[in-house]
Amino acid sequence: MNYFSSDFKLGILGGGQLGKMLLSETRKFDIQTYVLDPSDDAPCKIACNKFFKGDITDFDTVYNFGKQVNVLTFEIELVNIDALEKLEREGIKVFPSPKTLRGIQNKGIQKEFYINNKIPTAEYEKFSALTALKEKVENNQIQLPFVWKCTEFGYDGNGVKIIRNYADLESLPNVECIAEEMIPFKNEIAVIVCRNASGEIRTYPVVEMEFHPEANQVEYVICPARIDEKVAEKARAIALNVSIKFDHVGLLAVEMFQTQDDQIIVNEVAPRPHNSGHYSIEASYTSQFENHLRAILNLPLGDTQSKLAGIMVNLSGEEGFTGNVVYENLEQILSWSGVTPHIYGKKETRPFRKMGHVTIVHKDLNEARILAEKVKNTIRVISSKPKLNPFKL
Amino acid sequence: MNYFSSDFKLGILGGGQLGKMLLSETRKFDIQTYVLDPSDDAPCKIACNKFFKGDITDFDTVYNFGKQVNVLTFEIELVNIDALEKLEREGIKVFPSPKTLRGIQNKGIQKEFYINNKIPTAEYEKFSALTALKEKVENNQIQLPFVWKCTEFGYDGNGVKIIRNYADLESLPNVECIAEEMIPFKNEIAVIVCRNASGEIRTYPVVEMEFHPEANQVEYVICPARIDEKVAEKARAIALNVSIKFDHVGLLAVEMFQTQDDQIIVNEVAPRPHNSGHYSIEASYTSQFENHLRAILNLPLGDTQSKLAGIMVNLSGEEGFTGNVVYENLEQILSWSGVTPHIYGKKETRPFRKMGHVTIVHKDLNEARILAEKVKNTIRVISSKPKLNPFKL
Structure with a gap:
């Protein structure tokens, strides 16, 4: 073709x-x-x-x-x-095929898939509605805390909640859901796999999500992950296996936990380019987007190795700001070597809305990490506010 | 702003x-x-x-x-x-300003500018029309060979010709032109300078044009140039000076000759992103296009250093093919690590028309050079031809 x-x-x-x-x-x-x-x-x-x-x-x-x-x-x-x-x-x-997507779109079916294919994943129970889950919690038939996930229509953190007590269930929608064992993980990591229709398959390096020590929010996606090489190899092998078992064509982002005893547990997958692969635009020989394109067109895949260490910082709308977006101090971060902002082009900001991201590349990962923190502490996604005239109040 | x-x-x-x-x-x-x-x-x-x-x-x-x-x-x-x-x-x-462009658009004025600003450039003489130049040649008042350039409307090799004898002048248009001393150069090199309105200024590394040994056509743009570091420093200093003297804002590509005795002679400039900087998309921390944008918007300039060695191969239409373009063996070059084709999106190919380029990046410049030659010898820009039915001739 x-x-x-x-x-x-x-x-x-x-x-x-x-x-x-x-x-x-x-x-x-x-x-x-x-x-x-x-x-x-x-x-x-x-x-x-x-x-x-x-x-x-x-x-x-x-x-x-x-x-x-x-x-x-x-x-x-x-x-x-x-x-x-x-x-x-x-x-x-x-591509990815509807059959593959059927196995992923519904999180209940996705979990069954892992069990059926002996892919390591957290223990879970499925409920046809929230009411059934509530009953179990009331009767102390389920261990707290656990992770509640609605099986459908969840996105970008919506549809996932840590349940520590009964009250946490109150505001949830009465839909099909799963209750998942909470994994006390050492690291949250991800591997992007690309595979074309001919079966050529490659993995990107393992990336690590670094969390804010208090806010429990991902602050940095770091490539390569600062983990033991053997653990990284295990994660890549599991991700490869997941892609093959799904008979997946295109890009598959496999999110995993590294447990305290260095086991790898698959959390969930996304059958498309993924936030955890944005660093690849600047840091990799072939970006995740180019490789997704190559994979779905059945072209030879590009090199997934990195030119440099890469760190990605999300640009999300700050709390308390809604309206026409302003990227405060963007010019300042542009003056630093190896820093590249990507502005998605959404005119309006809202609290936590993903408005863009910044990639930081450096020969030395530690230097990149220092710079990433500087970026994070400098740029702010806020809204323009018309200046009030104090004499016209 | x-x-x-x-x-x-x-x-x-x-x-x-x-x-x-x-x-x-x-x-x-x-x-x-x-x-x-x-x-x-x-x-x-x-x-x-x-x-x-x-x-x-x-x-x-x-x-x-x-x-x-x-x-x-x-x-x-x-x-x-x-x-x-x-x-x-x-x-x-x-940006660049009309004043700067006035000094560049007409090659006669550009040459005067170099002379007035003591920028090293080849000796030349200006003629209001071809007839005046012909007369001088006929009377042996000018040394052969020399380089003829029309002062206006030349582009992409058009408007430049090496004159070895009187007959070479015959087909040229009767317009204002210059006759320039032919420099027996060791290397043809270029330096891209970027400068913003605030006067922040940076140069990209020196690149080298490698010519086909027989066809006398540029085959590869190589970054960094394989020349002595002192000579490279001299070239960057001259390019910086040219940009400042022109009071140029934006990107300025300065094409130069390295003479047999390692002098640097400015050939000509282009006040915009340039073919000699295409390698920067994959090889540099900041591509020439991003830095042009930063410069004309008076944003801080990006790092002009390279992540890796880079080589650029032009994809020009092959002789003998005109019509709907086909990139023969494009899939094959995609299978090689560090190889990125750029297809410009012109539907029709013509002999020598610039249809795209390919960048090759590698940690090792010599390896990149070997790969670049493989790319050059593999991909062909031809046209689709309807298959003839031999029974219908």
Whole structure:
């Protein structure tokens, strides 16, 4: 197939920042793209060849969009799988496949998959509704604390909660859910696997999520992870196995825990480019976005090794600010060597909204870490406020 | 000024591959862009916020376009300077400035500038028309061989010719021109200088153009140049001086000769991102395109050092092929580590048309050079030809 400067069309469901960074690669290779997203302000609206406004969870919308392209992919899991299945039956190539996505989209099914395939994962129990779980907790039939996860429609930390007592359950929606054993982990790590339709498969190095000591929020994604080489090898082997067992084509981000006794436990996966791989744009020989593209087009995969150590800091909207975004002190961080901000292009900030990220690269990982902290403490994502005229109050 | 996700608008005159690669950076920073280009098929047509079709050499077209933006730049020198001057007088920021461009656009004026500023350059003589030059040659008043250059509208090798005898002058246009001493150089090298409006200034490392031993065509741009460190230092110092003397803001590519006795002679300059800096996308901490953007917006400049050795190979249309482009063996070169093709997005190939480039990065420059030759000998830019049916001849 001739993809380059040709009539070939790649369809992308979802037009957010992941799609935007993927478009950067399709532009580099001059591959035509169609994007479907519900928002007129989608970051992907420019840089694709054709933008379609529509609901990516609606059967007809996804089906009609998909019929116009040669290969279809998605930048978010919450898409209409029935439409993807029909498209696949009618000869449209869909990667990752709807079958793979079925095994991932619902977290209950995902957990069963790990058990069936002997992939190490935390103990869990599934409940058809919250009421059933509440009953168990009331009757002390489940050990506290545990992790509650709704099986569907969770995203970006929504749909996950640590339950320490009964009261923590009160505000949760009454939907299908799982209660998962809480793993007292030493490190949270991730491995991105890429695999093309021919079965060529590669893993990126293990990355480490460094948490804020008090806030319990991921502050830095660090590549390579500062863990023992043998543990890293084990994590990469498990991630490879997960990708193969899912028969996954494209990029698969495998999030894992390193336990206190150096066991590796799979937490969950995302079948697409992932926040934990953003560092790769500057630090790797081949970025995760380029390799996702190569994988779904069945091109040879690119080198997943790093040129330099890389650290990623998310730019999230600060609490207390809503409205037109302002990146305070952005100019200051631009003056530091090896620092690259990525601004996603969302006009409005909201507390915790992902507005961008910053990559820090350096030959020395420790130096990169020092610089990353400086970046984190310098830049702020706030909103512009009209200046009040004190005489007009 | 708040450039990021704001109402600020950057205008770009010209929508070719240099503009396209610049847009990749404006997207990363979410800076709004307007592009003016005469062609509906311009590589920049997508990925800018607004595309305007029009003649960049026409006064009214450039003026009306420029009135809509806050900062105006160009990706090609052949633009209407009168319009730029009027826009600048009316408060639009134009970088590089029309004054600087005046000193560069006409090669006669550019040569005078070097002489006036004691910048080492080849001896030359200027002629108001070809007829005057012919007379001198006929009367043996000028030493052969020499280099003929038309002073205006030359581009990409057009408008430059080595004159070895009178017959070589026959086919040339009767326009203003210069006759320049031919420098028997050891190396052709280049240095990209970036400078912002505040006067912050940096140079990229010296790159070397390696020529085909017989065809006398540049085959590889190699960074860093394989030359003596002292000579490289001298070249960077001269390039810095040229940028300062021109009071240049933005990127300035300074092409130079290293003579047999290691003198540095300035050949010519280009006031924009340049072919000799394409390697920087993959090899440098900050690409030339990002630094051009930083410079014209008066942001702090990025680190110009390299992460790895880089070599660039141009992808030009092969002789004998015209029509819909096909990149033969592109998949094969994708399978090699550190190899990144850039496809500019021109649908039709023609002999020698610049269709793309390939960057090769490696820790070891010699290994990169071996790989670059493999790339050069593998990929071919040809056209698709309908298969002839032998029974229908």
